[in-house]
Amino acid sequence: MSPSARVLSGVFLEFEGQPVSASGLFWGEFAPCGCLCGAMTVDRGNGDVLLTADQARLDMNAGIKALAERNAEDGFVFRLMSQEQYRATPFGCEHEPKWGVVEIKAPEGHAWATTDRWHSGRRTRRRHIVPEAAVDAWADVPPALCGAVRSRHAASWSTDRSHTSDTVTCRKCEAAVAA
Numbered sequence: 001m002s003p004s005a006r007v008l009s010g011v012f013l014e015f016e017g018q019p020v021s022a023s024g025l026f027w028g029e030f031a032p033c034g035c036l037c038g039a040m041t042v043d044r045g046n047g048d049v050l051l052t053a054d055q056a057r058l059d060m061n062a063g064i065k066a067l068a069e070r071n072a073e074d075g076f077v078f079r080l081m082s083q084e085q086y087r088a089t090p091f092g093c094e095h096e097p098k099w100g101v102v103e104i105k106a107p108e109g110h111a112w113a114t115t116d117r118w119h120s121g122r123r124t125r126r127r128h129i130v131p132e133a134a135v136d137a138w139a140d141v142p143p144a145l146c147g148a149v150r151s152r153h154a155a156s157w158s159t160d161r162s163h164t165s166d167t168v169t170c171r172k173c174e175a176a177v178a179a
């Protein structure tokens with residue numbers, strides 16, 4: 001969309017006790033460690049105005065409920081920011097673990113994989129830890145650590161980022177690694 005096609009809403013939000021035009025405000029996404037990890041304009045410029053933190057969270061997570069719920073569960077928070085605050089806040093994180101979120105690694109000989117492979121068909125929005133022998137396999141597929149098996153009509157397990165990136169980790173698989 002060209003800048004001239006932006007339609008601003010004329011909506012005002014209360015910010016620090018004052019009415020401020022939505023077009024001058026940002027939603028900042030703060031990681032559990034306190035670092036700024038994302039930001040978006042409150043007024044989307046297409047008639048949509050993200051009035052609440054929950055709306056901003058869903059929008060930031062591509063409208064996918066499972067991702068937004070996990071984002072909240074992990075402790076990410078959305079806060080209104082002025083343009084000045086946004087410019088003054090560095091983006092990025094030096095913490096260990098990054099963004100304050102522990103990433104459970106698949107054990108040796110295993111990989112995080114999903115059967116959410118195609119745009120059509122039922123999406124589970126989950127990735128599981130499966131033995132490497134299960135990846136891209138169609139016959140004699142061993143189950144995931146949590147016991148999940150590929151359903152008869154599902155695609156084979158995929159480790160491709162383009163398939164796994166809009167899924168959340170299976171908590172049972174994570175618990176199986178920790179056990």
Ligand SMILES: [Zn+2]
Nearest residue numbers: 033035093095
């Ligand atoms: Zn950080």
Ligand SMILES: [Zn+2]
Nearest residue numbers: 128146170173
């Ligand atoms: Zn699992």
